[in-house]
Amino acid sequence: MSDLGVTVKKSENFSEWYTQTVLKSEMADYAPTKGCIIFREYSYAIWEKIQQIVDKKIKEKGHKNAYFPLFIPESLLRKEAEHFEGFVPECAWVTIGGDKKLEERLAIRPTSETIIYSMYAKWIKSWRDLPVKLNQWCNIVRWETKATKPFIRTREFLWQEGHTAHATKEEADQQVMEILEIYRDLMENYLAIPVLAGKKSEREKFAGALYTTTLEALMPDGRALQMGTSHNLGQKFAKVFEIKFIGQDEKEHYVWQTSWGISTRLIGAVVMVHGDDRGLVLPPKIAPIQVVIIPIFYKEVEMEAILKKAKEILRILQENGISALLDDRTEYTPGWKFNHWELKGVPLRIEIGPKDLEKGEITLARRDTFERISKKEEEMLKTVKRTLEEIQENLFKRAKQFLDTHITEVKSYEEFKEVLRTKGGFIKASWCSSSECEERIKEETGATIRLIPFEKEEPFSNCIYCGREAKVVAYFAKAY
């Protein structure tokens, strides 16, 4: 294969494979601005799909979109101390506007709690104003100093951030879980990526939250990827920003708040989890192009009839809501086109050649299994629909199997380190709940607690690190 394709194996050099795949499939490119990427049309189209799916679901639940400023005055960001400490190392600062030095420097939003809640304090007065359920789709800047990885770690990325205010803690708790379920559904049923759900440890929770819930996926190199988080902020921000309401009891109360987000990082997860040595493999439900039709002819004389048939198939697919593309360019060979669309991960290819035409058949080629199927033309639509569903299911099944076989229970710190070194993945271990042990484990092994399951699992040993009595079972992993 020419160097137009991916030149390393996924299993041999995962990191290089990833970079080549996102660049050569034209999902992303490096920008002239250090640490930033271009979200090219092919990845942006996936982001648009994700947006449509999530936007529809949160609107059905009564959330509305709004847009708050990019710039957060430093004094505002400082108001909640824990939050400021958490984000200040990653802030980019505007210090000059036009030709004037600003009196107060402005942070480019690393997240928008502070600016949004300064407004909630003004807007919320009575129980009648609650709940407030706003969301925004926007760009976010975090001044990463580690090496850039397209979609996974860049200085600017895109996300949605939801921010709600409620009258009671119970309502906020419910809100947190309702969103986590919407996220899980997106990840498992659309992106075909299985996730583990649970709470973050105190050390790993969002800066300023009461508690953080998370969804974690496993990448093929054995490292975990945080896919989305949903936080109960308690009344911490409410007290700092004075977000109070007069209740039906005619007394003043602080609101209870949540915030939650998913980002363009999810695109990176899709690439990593499903891709193979030929490039991307996209789940049909989020593939910008679900079916590519490639006419094959060797003689000029065959062309007309084949193209006519190809256009007919295109029309049928499009009329049935399938995103199909006919690659009828004459400047490229069928072989070039096969490689090109495989690199771009199109789930299903339809070939129409002279023999197919003669027999009244079409040939389908699956991107996930490379299986080729010949079918009578009348069965085309039915077969395409069913095959797209099968590909979607198969991708999830493969990923689920990998995840399931990479959750390892360990009872000793030696075993812990051994599994981390040889196999990776999630390591289930009993833990005493002290941040000190957690911190030490991270320093010594690089692994962090990814989550503590919602349904408490009984510790099956003493604390993996200190040997004292364990309080909970935690899932550890090295993570992106």
Place this chain on the structure above:
Amino acid sequence: MSDLGVTVKKSENFSEWYTQTVLKSEMADYAPTKGCIIFREYSYAIWEKIQQIVDKKIKEKGHKNAYFPLFIPESLLRKEAEHFEGFVPECAWVTIGGDKKLEERLAIRPTSETIIYSMYAKWIKSWRDLPVKLNQWCNIVRWETKATKPFIRTREFLWQEGHTAHATKEEADQQVMEILEIYRDLMENYLAIPVLAGKKSEREKFAGALYTTTLEALMPDGRALQMGTSHNLGQKFAKVFEIKFIGQDEKEHYVWQTSWGISTRLIGAVVMVHGDDRGLVLPPKIAPIQVVIIPIFYKEVEMEAILKKAKEILRILQENGISALLDDRTEYTPGWKFNHWELKGVPLRIEIGPKDLEKGEITLARRDTFERISKKEEEMLKTVKRTLEEIQENLFKRAKQFLDTHITEVKSYEEFKEVLRTKGGFIKASWCSSSECEERIKEETGATIRLIPFEKEEPFSNCIYCGREAKVVAYFAKAY
């Protein structure tokens, strides 16, 4: 009326009326960041409608969305000298990332030609790669020093910017006009705002363009508002950024480029053009809520039957694709609700009271004319649909009449100044085409050339300013 409503008349204090209307209708609020506003859910929903309309149309024409970085290194922005000069006074600069001073400061994009075209230079190699037709929906920052006006002039706003590259000037010319027509359709047929189309003068064109086409609307205070622009950039950027392709003739050529945009400013235009003393009046096609249903009952005993009927109507409307809301809150009176939804400009109100119920009727109240119509319940859906169409048409007709009666032809500079002082609006005048006259007129009167019509109109006097021979007829106005 209480101070919940707008307390000044649109005809008496337009500026204050505007501010009160956008704040009290909860479209926008001032942000803690100076010069910025919050796009609250009610205005953002209008922006989403505009996005849907335009996004669909440009995608049908083969444009794709992508996303380029917010940050533009200064050296990149400087590459096209005219462009840099035009935008540098309005740039906000990031100089610190994390805790480090940056080696090169980064502009927050005031527009994205430079960063996008640096990539086009890399991506475009052959005629096979053309045309490139990308668009992005994003935030834009221009460090305005004049007073802020929500939607019309703020330091951050939202827009779309399209950027295309073509093999020939003719294709680029066509692209410019194709987009202008999509914009015009949006403005006239959805926002119900009539616009004038034409070219900008050399002085007023986009910094770096070969020529700029524009759509201009007239606000009720007699000032013009630039609603959208579409530029032919010629080969200026192509030469600076080295965007070259090998043609079918096997020779190297520079591409021809266009760029074009509309912004959240359009929301401000909708408010100004259609609003009245009670607040917003929204054109049905872009109103987040097209119909509000208000149940009216004085006795507890009437409530159940009326609410049942109201819900039935709500269901019928929603099933027929009409965005309807039932305001069944018991903590507010019908009178309060009338004022509230009038302030928010909902095009049509349906009232259901005991008498309506008795007679099998419903009462409709139009927001634009305040006309009240009683109809048999069976005719509800048909009447609602027709009335929404009528409102849409009526708003456009009213605005068109205002525009038509505010285009004044003048033959002398005295007359020019007199019309500007007393009546405002667009002033048609013959002009010698020199930037010097244009500049002097601006200095002396504040009026600028808004456009030169595409279809050349014959000069009907000598140059309004210098008295030399006139070359063209230009439309002047004071503008936002």
